[in-house]
Amino acid sequence: MRFEVSKVLDAIEARLTTDPALARAVVDLSEIVRYADLDGGRPASMLRLGLVIDALGRHVAEENVPVYAVVPRGLLSDADLTSNERMVVRRWADDGVVEVVPQVDDRVFEVAELLGLPVLTRGRAEQFRDRRPWVSEPGRLLAAVPGAGGPVLVARVGRGDVPAVAEPSPMGRKLLSRVWGCPETCTAYGSGGDPDSPFADMRTTTSPVSQPPPALRSGVPTCPRHGARLRDAGPRPAVEVLSVRIDGVVRRRFVVSTENPVVVGRAPEGGGVMLGQWLSDDARKWISRGHVRLALRSGELSAQDVSTNGTGIRPNGSFDDDQRITLNRDETRALGPTDVVELYANVYVGRAKLWSSGGVTQPHSVMAEAPTMAIRKFER
Structure with missing residues (x-):
């Protein structure tokens, strides 16, 4: 006991x-x-x-x-x-x-x-x-x-x-x-x-x-x-609080600061936010060990794709596929206040305030x- x-x-x-x-x-x-x-x-x-x-x-x-x-x-x-x-x-x-x-x-x-x-x-x-x-x-x-x-x-x-x-x-x-x-x-x-x-x-x-x-x-x-x-x-270094939402459930929160960018992926090397334990088999196959790098500079939050298959950006959280933006390897995009990063279908990262319920x-x-x-x- x-x-x-x-x-x-x-x-x-x-x-x-x-x-x-x-x-x-x-x-x-x-x-x-x-x-x-x-x-x-x-x-x-x-x-x-x-x-x-x-x-x-x-x-x-x-x-x-x-x-x-x-x-x-x-x-x-x-x-x-x-x-x-x-x-x-x-x-x-x-x-x-x-x-x-x-x-x-x-x-x-x-x-x-x-x-x-x-x-x-x-x-x-x-x-x-x-x-x-x-x-x-x-x-x-x-x-x-x-x-x-x-x-x-x-x-x-x-x-x-x-x-x-x-x-x-x-x-x-x-x-x-x-x-x-x-x-x-x-x-x-x-x-x-x-x-x-x-x-x-x-x-x-x-x-x-x-x-x-x-x-x-x-x-x-x-x-x-x-x-x-x-x-x-x-x-003090500026920070942004982000959430990982998978299949409608907020799995965890993490902080990105001006001093510490964060890599999110299946199992990032050297630290970062690991998603593997919450992913489906198909999602694990698609999402890279280190998939997207989030950084904060001069008050601007950005996402950089570091994956094999690319990273999606949902402007203003829109789920209209015609508006979805794809980042290829090493491409970077500044994130608006309500933009959502999509690593795979129903695997999202966004500012914590976007989701009032953990689901x-x-x-x-x-x-x-x-x-x-x-x-x-x-x-x-």
């Missing part, structure tokens, strides 16, 4: 991000792990984060939905978690896939405000209403509650629709336009991580393109983990490998 739990935690890790461009919701991990009514189990369990992530995926009808998790430092030594769970949270912190803070306070709501994201919480945030009145807006607070087929998200106000692409606040846009540096040893805003961590030799550093939003203390950008004043290190009612569950006892509540 321990091996199964580890596999689930690995699957959950793949759905965690502090990248403002990719996160779809914000959570306080110390709250989520104590939702004992979701599985009827022990007082605290990391697997409940997986249940809530699955609920978010069903809510937005999309595969591979990531969340931004804020973790109070005390959770790293919480005796209600198993030693393995505590070790995993520590690793997540060192890898920068969760944000560790001394105390949560209102950091979850600060991140949600700056990024324009909903908060997954059962609280009503009444203590924050004066300075964060948006918590009373429809869909900004979503509560995970038990449901017949697993947890469901219920909006505190309104219908609870989650936007396809979040709109940061004016202050959020300002903060996200800069790269920040922390004077401490810092994964998010500098180099390294906790030097005392058992994972210190494997730690990673967050790319400037995907730095999380700084905390604001008396209006000053501050490292949320160390409380140190951040240094403005210059302009799938039962996304793949991160809990697929969970021990039976972890989900027994829903089998009664």
